[in-house]
Each structure stands twice: as C-alpha cells, then as structure tokens.
Amino acid sequence: xxxxxxxxxxxxxxxxxxxxxxxxxxxxxxxxxxxxxxxxxxxxxxxxxxxxxxxxxxxxxxxxxx
Amino acid sequence: xxxxxxxxxxxxxxxxxxxxxxxxxxxxxxxxxxxxxxxxxxxxxxxxxxxxxxxxxxxxxxxxxxxxxxxxxxxxxxxxxxxxxxxxxxxxxxxxxxxxxxxxxxxxxxxxxxxxxxxxxxxxxxxxxxxxxxxxxxx
Numbered sequence: 001x002x003x004x005x006x007x008x009x010x011x012x013x014x015x016x017x018x019x020x021x022x023x024x025x026x027x028x029x030x031x032x033x034x035x036x037x038x039x040x041x042x043x044x045x046x047x048x049x050x051x052x053x054x055x056x057x058x059x060x061x062x063x064x065x066x
Numbered sequence: 067x068x069x070x071x072x073x074x075x076x077x078x079x080x081x082x083x084x085x086x087x088x089x090x091x092x093x094x095x096x097x098x099x100x101x102x103x104x105x106x107x108x109x110x111x112x113x114x115x116x117x118x119x120x121x122x123x124x125x126x127x128x129x130x131x132x133x134x135x136x137x138x139x140x141x142x143x144x145x146x147x148x149x150x151x152x153x154x155x156x157x158x159x160x161x162x163x164x165x166x167x168x169x170x171x172x173x174x175x176x177x178x179x180x181x182x183x184x185x186x187x188x189x190x191x192x193x194x195x196x197x198x199x200x201x202x203x204x205x
Contacts, residue, residue, distance in 0.1 A: 024137060025137070025138045025139070025140065026073075026138045026140070026141055028138075028140060028141065028199070029138055029139070029140035029141065031200070032140050033140070035200065037198075038140050038143065040139070040140075041139055044139060
C-alpha cells in the first residue's frame with residue numbers, strides 16, 4: 001500500500017516525531033509507514049486520517065502494478 | 067512535543083526483567099547452597115530444584131505482557147517477529163542437537179538449554195530487526 005504521509009506531513013511542517021506524538025506511536029512507526037515497510041492497522045489508519053482531516057483514500061493508495 | 071524515548075510498557079518490561087534476573091541469581095545461589103549443605107530429598111528437593119525455573123518463566127510472562135501492553139503496533143510487530151525468530155532458532159538447534167545426541171555424536175544437554183537458545187534467538191531476531199531498519203534519516 002502506498003501513502004502520501006510524507007507529503008501531508010511536509011505541508012504542515014511536522015517532523016516525524018511531531019506526527020508520532022500526535023498519533024501516540026513511536027517515530028520508528030511513522031517512518032516505517034511512510035517508507036511503505038509497514039501497513040498500519042485500520043484503527044491507526046483512521047487515527048492518521050483524523051489528524052490530517054482527510055478521508056482514508058486521500059492518504060492511502062492501493063498498490064498499482066502499472 | 068517532547069516524548070519519552072521509552073514507553074511505559076517498555077519501562078515496566080525493563081524493570082520486570084531486572085527484578086526477575088536478580089531473583090534468578092539469588093534463587094540459584096540459594097538452591098545450590100541448599101543442595102550442597104543439606105542434601106535434600108523427596109518433595110523439598112523437588113520444589114527447591116524447581117525454584118530457579120520460576121523467574122525464567124516470569125521472563126516469558128514479561129515478554130507476553132509487553133506484547134499485550136505496548137500501544138505501538140509497529141513495535142509490537144517487530145517484537146512478534148523477534149520472538150518467532152527466537153522460537154525457530156531454539157527449535158531448530160534443539161532438534162538438530164537431539165538427533166546428534168541420539169546417534170552419539172554430541173553429549174547430552176540439559177533441557178533448560180532450550181531457553182538459553184531462545185534468548186540467543188531473541189538476539190538474532192533483534193539483529194535482523196535492526197538490520198531491517200533504515201539508518202537514521204532526515205524528517
């Protein structure tokens with residue numbers, strides 16, 4: 001799954017730690033999600049969507065083969 | 067928004083491990099002295115011989131508690147992977163050792179070495195987890 005977390009974070013000038021604090025997770029987690037090494041659970045994905053005040057599909061994008 | 071490096075769950079885990087390992091050292095010392103000085107038998111020997119395993123079993127409970135209590139799901143997934151690697155490592159070595167022992171190629175190892183192998187496997191899993199992390203990068 002791809003995501004626009006890094007872009008959205010940069011638009012708000014938040015560091016990974018800032019976002020991690022808002023989500024109550026570690027910076028490691030934010031980094032893993034941003035780099036696509038970890039797909040968040042649905043509850044965490046909804047928390048991310050809440051924080052950015054966006055629908056899930058505006059943040060997370062399915063993998064496309066082409 | 068400063069955030070403590072260690073979560074409350076990890077802090078509890080660290081404290082538990084320190085206490086359990088201290089208890090293990092004390093109990094092992096005491097039980098050794100007990101067997102050396104009074105040559106117990108029967109139920110008292112059985113119970114005394116079991117005592118050193120209790121803090122080690124407590125470590126497994128502490129790991130399980132950490133898995134339940136840590137609120138960070140990514141870190142939990144890393145710990146699960148670490149435990150799976152440790153389990154696979156311990157079972158693989160114990161199985162191979164068992165056959166080597168059966169065919170007289172190595173000497174007998176006490177069963178508690180499986181636990182030592184599991185802890186070594188946790189180290190292997192920790193290294194694999196660390197290697198899978200990208201180097202500290204720019205925000």
